[in-house]
Amino acid sequence: MSQVRFISGDEAFALGVSLARVQVISAYPITPQTIVVERLADMVEEGELDSKFVHVESEHSAMMTAMGVSAMGARAFTATSSQGLLYMAECLGYVSGGRFPIVMMNANRATALPWSIYGDHRDSLSQLDCGWIQIYVEDAQEALDMAIQGYALAESENIRLPVMVNLDGFVLTHTYEKVNIPDRETIDAFLPKRNTWDKLDLDNPVSMAFTVGPELNEEFNLLHHKASINALGELARIDKEYAKITGRSYGNAVKGYRTEDAEYVLISLGSISGLVRDAVDRLRKEGIKAGAIKIRMMRPFPKDEIAALTKNVLAIGVIDKDISFGYEGTVYTNVNSALLQKKIYIPSYNFIGGIGGRDVSVDNIESCFKEMINADTKETVRFMGLEVIDDC
Amino acid sequence: MIAERVTAQNISDNEFFYGHKACGGCGGSLAVRMALKVLGERTLLTLPAGCMSAVSFNYPQMSYANNAIISAFAGTGAVMSGLKAGAEAMGLKDYHVLGIAGDGGTADIGLQALSGLIDRNDDAIYICYDNEAYMNTGIQKSGLTPYGSTTTTTPAGSKGKGNIKQKKNLFEIVAAHGIPYAATASVGYIEDFATKVKRASQIKGTSFIHVLAPCPTGWGIDTSETIEVAKEVVDTGLWYLAEFYDGEYHLNRHPKVFSDVTHYIRRQGRFQHLKDEDIDIIIRSRDKTWKRIEGFKE
Numbered sequence: 001m002s003q004v005r006f007i008s009g010d011e012a013f014a015l016g017v018s019l020a021r022v023q024v025i026s027a028y029p030i031t032p033q034t035i036v037v038e039r040l041a042d043m044v045e046e047g048e049l050d051s052k053f054v055h056v057e058s059e060h061s062a063m064m065t066a067m068g069v070s071a072m073g074a075r076a077f078t079a080t081s082s083q084g085l086l087y088m089a090e091c092l093g094y095v096s097g098g099r100f101p102i103v104m105m106n107a108n109r110a111t112a113l114p115w116s117i118y119g120d121h122r123d124s125l126s127q128l129d130c131g132w133i134q135i136y137v138e139d140a141q142e143a144l145d146m147a148i149q150g151y152a153l154a155e156s157e158n159i160r161l162p163v164m165v166n167l168d169g170f171v172l173t174h175t176y177e178k179v180n181i182p183d184r185e186t187i188d189a190f191l192p193k194r195n196t197w198d199k200l201d202l203d204n205p206v207s208m209a210f211t212v213g214p215e216l217n218e219e220f221n222l223l224h225h226k227a228s229i230n231a232l233g234e235l236a237r238i239d240k241e242y243a244k245i246t247g248r249s250y251g252n253a254v255k256g257y258r259t260e261d262a263e264y265v266l267i268s269l270g271s272i273s274g275l276v277r278d279a280v281d282r283l284r285k286e287g288i289k290a291g292a293i294k295i296r297m298m299r300p301f302p303k304d305e306i307a308a309l310t311k312n313v314l315a316i317g318v319i320d321k322d323i324s325f326g327y328e329g330t331v332y333t334n335v336n337s338a339l340l341q342k343k344i345y346i347p348s349y350n351f352i353g354g355i356g357g358r359d360v361s362v363d364n365i366e367s368c369f370k371e372m373i374n375a376d377t378k379e380t381v382r383f384m385g386l387e388v389i390d391d392c
Numbered sequence: 393m394i395a396e397r398v399t400a401q402n403i404s405d406n407e408f409f410y411g412h413k414a415c416g417g418c419g420g421s422l423a424v425r426m427a428l429k430v431l432g433e434r435t436l437l438t439l440p441a442g443c444m445s446a447v448s449f450n451y452p453q454m455s456y457a458n459n460a461i462i463s464a465f466a467g468t469g470a471v472m473s474g475l476k477a478g479a480e481a482m483g484l485k486d487y488h489v490l491g492i493a494g495d496g497g498t499a500d501i502g503l504q505a506l507s508g509l510i511d512r513n514d515d516a517i518y519i520c521y522d523n524e525a526y527m528n529t530g531i532q533k534s535g536l537t538p539y540g541s542t543t544t545t546t547p548a549g550s551k552g553k554g555n556i557k558q559k560k561n562l563f564e565i566v567a568a569h570g571i572p573y574a575a576t577a578s579v580g581y582i583e584d585f586a587t588k589v590k591r592a593s594q595i596k597g598t599s600f601i602h603v604l605a606p607c608p609t610g611w612g613i614d615t616s617e618t619i620e621v622a623k624e625v626v627d628t629g630l631w632y633l634a635e636f637y638d639g640e641y642h643l644n645r646h647p648k649v650f651s652d653v654t655h656y657i658r659r660q661g662r663f664q665h666l667k668d669e670d671i672d673i674i675i676r677s678r679d680k681t682w683k684r685i686e687g688f689k690e
Contacts, residue, residue, distance in 0.1 A: 023481035026474065052477045056470060057508035064467030064505070068438070068474020071461050074481035076474070091464050200459035200475070202434050202487055207454035209462040216451065 002182045002246070009172035010035035012140040012179045013079075013105050013165070016147025018049045019187040020103075022077040026054040026065035030084040031117050032173040033107040037079055059084035063091035063104075070100035071208055073199035075151065078102065081169060082109035082123045089127060095162045096131030097224060098209045099198065101154035102162040103147065104132075108270070108321075109169040110356040118357020119169035120321040121269060125298070125330040131224055133163045133231050134298040136269040140177040143167050145248060148182075152191055152238045158230045160198065168271040170357070186245050228300045235297060253302035255294045256309045258284065262291025264372050265310055266351075267335055268319040269295050272360055276319070279365040290369055295331065303338030310339065315347040315372045319365070321354040328381045347375065353384040360385060395594055398586035404429045412448040412455035417615030419579045419605030419622060420444055420521040424492055426582060427519055428458060430589040434487040436479065438463045438471040440502060442494040443528040443607075444521065466501045468493045469509030472516045488593055489516035495536035496526045498602075499562045506600075510569040513597040517589070520562065520600070523607035531610040535560040538630075539677060540670050541662045543610075548665035558677060566600045567636040573599035574636040579606070580622025584633055584644065591635075604631050612661015621659070627651040629678050634688055643688040653678070 007015070014036045017025070025044070027037040043049035056062045062078045069076035080088065085106055095102055106124050110116040124134060133153065137143045143165070150163040167173050200206060212220050236252040243249035257277045259265060268276050273294040283290040293309055295302065310316055316339070320329020327333070332350040339348065351368045354360045364385045371382070383390065396402070408428035414421035424444055428435060437460040439445040445462050448455035463471040472491040479487060491509075493502055498520035506518060525543045526532040532545040533555050542554035566574045573595040577585035585603050592599035606622050608615045625631040628651050633644040653675050657663045666674075 024474070024477040026470075026477075052481065054473055054477050055512060056473070057504055057511070060464070060466055061470030061473075061505050061508055064464055064470035065474035065477065067463075067467075068461070068471040068476075069478035069481065070474075072436075072475060072478025072482050072484075074478040076478070091467065094464055200436055200461060202436075202459065202484060205433065205457060205459045207449055207456055207460045210449040210451045210454065211446070211462075212451045 002180055002186070004178055004180050006176055007140065007179050008035060008174050008176050009140040009143045009167050010174065011039050012144040013147050013167065014039035014043070015181055016144040017077050018043050019182060019184060020148050020151045020191055021075065021193065022051055023074040024052045024054060024069040025077050026056050026062045026069070027078050028056050028059045028062045028080070028084060030059070030081045032109060032169040033079045033081040033084070033105065035173065036105055059088040060091055063088040063095060066102045067091065067095050067098065067100050070102050071200050073194065073196050075194045076102045077104070079105040079107070081107035082111050085123045085127060086111060089130065092127055092130035092132060094209060097220070099160040099227070100162060101151070101160055103150040103154055104162065104164050105147070106164050106166045107169045107173045108166050114356070116356040117169070119171055120355045120357065122322050124164060124166050125322045128299055128330065131161070131228070132299065133161055133228065134166065135163060135296060136166045136298065137172065138271055138273050138294065140172065140175070140179045141248070142250060143172065144179055144181065145242065145246070145250070148187055148191060149238050149242055153231060153234055155194055155196070156230070156234050159227050159234055161227055161231070166270065171271045182246055190242065190245055231297070232300050232302055250296065252305060253295070253297035254305040254309065255296060257292040257294070259291040259293065259309045261289055263289040263314045264369055265291040265293055265313045266317045266319060266365065266368055267293045267295060267331070269298070269331060272319060272321070272354060275360065275362050276365055278362050279369065282362070282366060283369055288369065288373065298331070298334070301334055301338065303341060306335060306338050307342035307344055310346070311344055313346060315349065315375070317349040317351055317368050317372050319351050319353060319368065323352050323355065348380065350381040351384050352381065358385060395587060395591040397583060398430055398590050399583050403586060404432065408433060408457040409448070409455055411453065414443065414447040415609055415615070417608040417618040418443070419607060419618050420494065420523055421447070422579050422582070423519065423521045423585065423603045423605050426586050427490065427492070427589045430586050431488045431490060431593055433458050435459070435490050436475045436487060437490045437492065438468060438475060439492050440468045440497045441465040441528070442497050444492055444494070446528050465497060467505050468497060468502050469505035469518065472509055472518065473512055473514045476514045476516055491516065491518045493520055494527070495520060495522040495524060496534035499535040499560050507569065510566065510571050510598045510600070513572070515596055516598055517592045518598065518600045520602045521605040522602060523605050523610060525610050527607045527610045536562065539674055540666050542665060553670060554665060563602050563634065563636070567641070570639070571600055572597040572637065575601045576632060576634050577601055577603040578622045578626050578631060578633065579603060580619050580624070580626060581633060588635070610662065612664070613659065617659070621656070624651060624656045628653045628656045629682060630656065630674070632685060634685070641685070641688040643685060643690050646690060
């Protein structure tokens with residue numbers, strides 16, 4: 001029987017990892033990731049989880065240990081945040097290029113400097129090109145469910161890539177919510193033990209993680225690219241399977257809200273998406289045809305799905321908890337490229353907000369819609385909710 | 393210490409490292425070859441960036457008959473822990489986890505992960521083949537480059553003497569962790585090295601072997617001189633053969649009279665610029681080391 005508990009996003013993720021019967025956990029502490037690994041350490045200690053906890057001395061080693069585990073054919077987990085993600089950055093490409101299906105939780109947190117422990121998306125978005133599948137969740141329930149689905153996705157035979165599941169730091173990692181926890185038998189049936197041919201095998205020795213010269217290197221990258229794209233369809237398939245056993249469905253890589261007849265659509269990632277839907281409801285009461293799109297997956301990027309939801313709108317806006325200094329938010333760049341490729345020529349705006357944990361209110365989001373409606377195109381990239389006057 | 397001596401008579405005829413493209417006279421590849429002959433096919437090997445991975449993992453031509461995987465440069469110790477934990481999780485029995493890295497990969501960029509490995513005391517063997525510079529990238533100074541050696545980043549010129557730093561004392565850095573077994577070796581005394589690999593394989597917990605392995609290209613010696621030079625560095629006392637176990641140091645070889653340091657220095661291209669007074673500095677440093685290790689058990 002499933003049970004309902006009142007827990008934080010980190011705790012929900014830890015329970016998801018436990019239900020996925022992860023065999024080895026290697027992790028190094030960093031706020032606001034710590035609770036997920038503390039709970040897992042408790043579960044291992046109390047015998048609830050038959051897993052080995054490896055105490056590594058850095059995030060770089062956390063990822064390298066996970067790679068070693070995964071190379072043996074076992075299921076590996078690690079978690080990090082912010083500076084930790086950047087510190088392990090070179091290992092991310094080893095793990096994705098080597099096609100090791102590790103799942104990692106990243107607690108989204110600002111990157112220094114200025115130093116901050118609070119949330120934004122600059123850490124994970126800086127690693128979009130590292131070859132991992134990137135998922136952003138909206139609440140603690142989705143965190144638990146995507147910990148489990150993450151392994152199903154990562155280990156799919158036509159994908160075999162690592163998955164990074166992103167939770168907004170503090171807003172999701174440390175906020176308590178009611179979470180439905182599936183029972184072990186249900187998840188065991190959904191996610192059997194990892195069984196792979198792609199491993200170091202004492203009876204059939206192989207070399208892994210090798211060098212490839214210019215004559216074939218591009219082909220390996222093409223295979224990696226195609227495997228990543230497969231995750232779009234596979235996510236939708238897994239979601240349907242998961243819905244059958246748990247009753248919960250999150251749809252595919254994007255989720256639209258009141259987009260059917262929408263004229264103005266705001267696009268977001270993660271925990272802020274609920275607030276965007278609230279703003280949509282408020283504006284609808286005023287007779288404004290507002291809509292929202294939540295992007296659940298940044299890699300592979302769901303360009304067709306976004307285009308399908310925006311082809312009849314008058315303008316779109318993208319909220320970025322991120323800024324690629326000197327240009328614009330990274331989600332905005334990706335969305336604009338998708339629209340151009342699909343020949344959707346509409347005004348688009350970028351609203352930078354929530355940087356370094358700055359609170360974003362529903363009023364802030366309403367004003368994003370208003371700015372789109374007013375068609376003020378002087379500046380397409382704007383910071384929202386500034387506490388100072390931008391006169392520089 | 394138990395473990396029968398590994399000798400030319402009892403070592404395996406099987407080869408596990410061949411078809412690679414290491415240079416003629418490469419000391420490092422000899423160390424790898426011998427270590428694998430001792431440990432056998434059921435060895436899970438990881439190597440970071442460095443000569444021994446660069447010469448052996450070029451798709452589709454792989455040079456290891458056992459399982460092998462490349463690690464990020466700084467990650468050897470961590471991948472070893474992962475291989476061990478993964479092998480345990482898969483219920484495997486009767487195998488060795490082995491990490492092989494160069495001097496830079498061990499004493500510089502890989503030191504943190506090595507320290508973590510020893511701290512966790514995972515059952516694995518770490519071998520550092522020390523050719524005394526970053527040879528794979530073109531002979532740059534590492535933390536284990538000896539005093540006086542010219543490298544491409546410590547070039548000897550009108551002002552410079554080459555590298556002016558002494559080698560890091562890696563053996564004692566490792567021992568200071570309280571590791572179950574650590575040893576120094578030289579490919580010049582190959583049976584001693586092979587025996588130490590055997591001993592390491594019988595230890596429960598982490599073991600570490602620091603093996604000096606000349607590089608003809610980087611040292612400026614003939615490819616036929618590797619073994620001779622690797623013996624001479626021990627006979628001159630510039631390198632010593634020792635072990636650390638049960639919390640104590642043991643000296644394996646104590647030359648009654650050291651052979652001529654000047655001869656060892658003058659035969660190598662990397663030391664050609666040194667003056668007699670520089671050689672005196674090297675000798676004084678050697679004597680200081682031997683005074684310090686006097687307390688080692690014989």
